[in-house]
Amino acid sequence: MSGLFAYLTHRPKLIIVLIVCALGLLPVALWLDLRNISDKALEAQASDLNAMMTTVRSYYAKNVVGRIISTDAEIQASHKYADLSGAIPIPATLSLELSELIGDQRTTIGYRFISDMPFAHRPKHQMDAFEARAMADFRAQPHPASTPLIDTDGTIFNRRIRYAAPVVMGGACVSCHNSHPESPKHDWKVGDVRGLQELTIHQPIAANIFSFKYLLAYFVASGIFAATFAALQWRQTKEIGRMNQDLEAANDFLSGISVKLARYLSPQIYRSIFKGEKDVLISTERKRLTIFFSDIKDFTETTERLQPEELTAVLNQYLTEMTAIALDHGATVDKYIGDAILVFFGDPETKGVEEDAKACLRMAIAMQARMRTLNAEWRKRGIEVPFRIRCGVNSGYCNVGNFGSAERMDYTIVGAQVNLAARLESIAEPGDIVLSYETYALVRDIVDAKEMAPIHMKGIARAVIPYSVEALREGPETQLAVISEHAKGVDLYLDIDNLDAPAAARLQDKLQLALERLKAKGQNSSA
DSSP states (O other): OHHHHHHHHTOHHHHHHHHHHHHHHHHHHHHHHHHHHHHHHHHHHHHHHHHHHHHHHHHHIIIIIHHHHTOOSOOEEOTTGGGSTTEEOOHHHHHHHHHHHHHTTOSSEEEEEEOSSOOTTSOOOOOOHHHHHHHHHHHHSSSGGGOOEEEEEEOSSSEEEEEEEEEEOOHHHHHHHHHOTTOSOSOOOTTOEEEEEEEEEEEOHHHHGGGOHHHHHHHHHHHHHHHHHHHHHHHHHHHHHHHHHHHHHHHHHHHHHHHHHHTTSOHHHHHHHHTTSSOSSSOEEEEEEEEEEEEETTHHHHHTTSOHHHHHHHHHHHHHHHHHHHHHTTOEEEEEETTEEEEEESSSSOSOHHHHHHHHHHHHHHHHHHHHHHHHHHHHTTOOSOOOEEEEEEEEEEEEEEEEOSSSEEEEEESHHHHHHHHHHHHSOTTOEEEOHHHHHHHTTTEEEEEOOOEEETTEEEEEOOEEEEEESSOGGGSOOEEEEEETTEEEEEEGGGOOHHHHHHHHHHHHHHHHHHHHHHHHHHO
């Protein structure tokens, strides 16, 4: 069975051919059976008619021809022909005796002659309900000879049809019966119903069931085929069900693994790997990217004032918020280095070098804005020293791809441009965003920036001119609301948006005092 299952499973066209052949054989089997039934019915009818004709011929030879040949007396017709030399039976007697002879033949055709008014010496005929109804109906009809009565009865295994026709008196019959002394009636008229003759045909269905041998053979073969096919389908269904369960379990496992792996990969990298767009091979390519670096100013000193549990919660919240902003702007999150964040734009998805740089700038400003909100929340929780982040942005060519070994690799970027972004971040003041000239050239139409003093970097021969972002030109909601100045003798970080009215009033007094003292110092220096 398993071999047949495997054979048919891998050959669906063969199954289709078998079904078509089976459907095509049905009319063939039905035609063969109908022909067989027709042949048997004709044979049975021929046999029954032969028996009837033989009986009629024998009766005629014995009681008519034989009696005429055996006597020299005058031939006469009489119902007592057996007692008279040379006499032959009258039609009624002929019908009565033939019905008895034919009834003894045990064929499927029966014949009976019935009269409710027999001659005096003959026994009265017993009639059933059908025969009595037929006799009454025939006598009630004006022309009974043209309207036979038919009745069908029996069981589902043996059907019977009864055909009753009236026996109508003719002229000779009327003369004979009206003059005969034993006639029950002497006023017969032409057209009167003398009796009836009944033909009964039996059709034993049970005996003919096996006449459908071809159809039965077809159904048996079809049943076997259907049972086999159903068994194969049931087995295949169970096998498919088991496979589906295994697949569901495997899918659930892989889904859980993929969700966990997604936490360790940037969403763009995760999607490209699982969609098959990137192979997990050690390979890199050179692309022009925009790189973003940020960290928290004086993070070590700040963390010394926090308990480990609180530090963990605050740092994770910070990284979560910054990552969400980065992903919203289409950045690829490369890695976290303690409190530092490295992201880049331009791979594996890019909107073009210029748009990638602008998206990075908008992301940096959104991060600084979100930090002001977070610092306000943390102050309410008792964290006195705020987190102040510095951001550096650079655009240039980098090697991007899978770095590492066949056993462990990391999707990241390397090159001097990455180091430059980190250096720009290191010279930025808390709350500031510093751009390289390459990035500033790409975003200058949407940003106001101040040129800073040139810097020199190892590995870069030319001087690098950084630009400090002051504001975006895209709307007041994107302006930097932080005033920051850090130098020898000054450490100013002013977040205007997070000042409430009392704090603003106190700060105004402090700044006014600071301004007066600065003016006084300037006057003393001039003197």
